[in-house]
Amino acid sequence: MKFSTLASSLLALAPFSAAAEIAKRATLTQVNNFGSNPSGVRMYIYVPDNLQAKPPILTAIHYCTGTANAFYTGTPYARLADQHGFIVIYPESPNDGGCWDVSSRATLTRDGGANSNSIANMVTYTISQYDADPDRVFVAGTSSGAMMTNVMAATYPDLFKAASAYAGVAAGCFFTGTVAGWNSSCANGQSIASQDAWAQTALNMYPGYTGSRPKMMIYHGSADATIHPPNFNETMKQWSGVFGYTYGQPQQTLPNTPAAPYTKYVYGPNLVGVYGTGVTHNIPVNGAADMEWFGITGGSTTPTPTSSAVPGGPTTSAPPTEPSGCAAAQWAQCGGNGYTGCKTCASPFKCNFVNDWYSQCL
Numbered sequence: 001m002k003f004s005t006l007a008s009s010l011l012a013l014a015p016f017s018a019a020a021e022i023a024k025r026a027t028l029t030q031v032n033n034f035g036s037n038p039s040g041v042r043m044y045i046y047v048p049d050n051l052q053a054k055p056p057i058l059t060a061i062h063y064c065t066g067t068a069n070a071f072y073t074g075t076p077y078a079r080l081a082d083q084h085g086f087i088v089i090y091p092e093s094p095n096d097g098g099c100w101d102v103s104s105r106a107t108l109t110r111d112g113g114a115n116s117n118s119i120a121n122m123v124t125y126t127i128s129q130y131d132a133d134p135d136r137v138f139v140a141g142t143s144s145g146a147m148m149t150n151v152m153a154a155t156y157p158d159l160f161k162a163a164s165a166y167a168g169v170a171a172g173c174f175f176t177g178t179v180a181g182w183n184s185s186c187a188n189g190q191s192i193a194s195q196d197a198w199a200q201t202a203l204n205m206y207p208g209y210t211g212s213r214p215k216m217m218i219y220h221g222s223a224d225a226t227i228h229p230p231n232f233n234e235t236m237k238q239w240s241g242v243f244g245y246t247y248g249q250p251q252q253t254l255p256n257t258p259a260a261p262y263t264k265y266v267y268g269p270n271l272v273g274v275y276g277t278g279v280t281h282n283i284p285v286n287g288a289a290d291m292e293w294f295g296i297t298g299g300s301t302t303p304t305p306t307s308s309a310v311p312g313g314p315t316t317s318a319p320p321t322e323p324s325g326c327a328a329a330q331w332a333q334c335g336g337n338g339y340t341g342c343k344t345c346a347s348p349f350k351c352n353f354v355n356d357w358y359s360q361c362l
């Protein structure tokens, strides 16, 4: 067989060459030169060893003072990527204080050259480098990252299929006209507008766009003293307006869902709100619920990894005591409030405390 024939048959087998890989597998790696990046956002990527063919991509956006590494270690997404074979992009803020620019006119405008534009460029770069599935690109974030999640959904609705925002604000609510400004009126829950006004604010970020938009899952806690609770309703107004749902009339109200103290408000297939009574700004990321929302899991018996994403949350505690006669598999649940299953992990995995509701064999 001639070398050229061999080479072309190898190429036919491999959808992309190893040279296209931009990062060492299973290691959080910084990527330079991912495309136009005038606002200087840093890009980190996590590519698991067991990458799916045509992998999904999750863009996971940190909170103020956060870093790519803090969000990588403090949320369940990278472990879920190991389990399900998707790529995680962790953008890192270049701004003082580590907050995202969700306040300038440029970032609230498609292709405006600010932080939102840079994050979009990371996504398109990763789709091309890894031959990823453009129909399975997702975005999630906490606090400032949740604000950016809403901004990404408004500025690049064509890029994302689903989003999950923990303790953010409606896209545009943080506008100050400055880069990474702090809009106290919004943070304090005093920026109240109509459903139409919020929807129009989002639509104006990509004028004339009529294509598909990511479905939105919005989390907030009633005891959030940083980004005050009215922001939950304002964000629900925004997306219910965009999707044409009647604000204030969810199709379903599900108490204790996915678990107490949360109530889930299902407006329709494109919008769900999850409101936690007594939950503070330190709202845990519910990795399993996100996987279901993104369609990465089917959602039957998947365990529910959750984790504290904001500093100051629960971080350590003794692992559950060992019962006998069972062994939970890698990734399986092994403890947590209300959990009655096996608390011992199959060797060599150890039961790791994640939060009060969830310990996991890792």
Ligand SMILES: *[C@@H]1O[C@H](CO)[C@@H](O)[C@H](O)[C@H]1NC(C)=O
Pocket: 172, 173, 174, 175, 176, 177, 183, 184, 185, 186, 191
């Ligand atoms: C904060 O945002 C609101 C709208 O959400 C706007 O009316 C107000 O002017 C903004 N505040 C500043 C300081 O720009």
Ligand SMILES: *[C@@H]1O[C@H](CO)[C@@H](O)[C@H](O)[C@H]1NC(C)=O
Pocket: 229, 230, 232, 233, 248
């Ligand atoms: C959100 O709106 C509902 C009614 O639509 C209201 O009962 C609830 O108090 C509001 N929540 C907040 C935090 O303002």
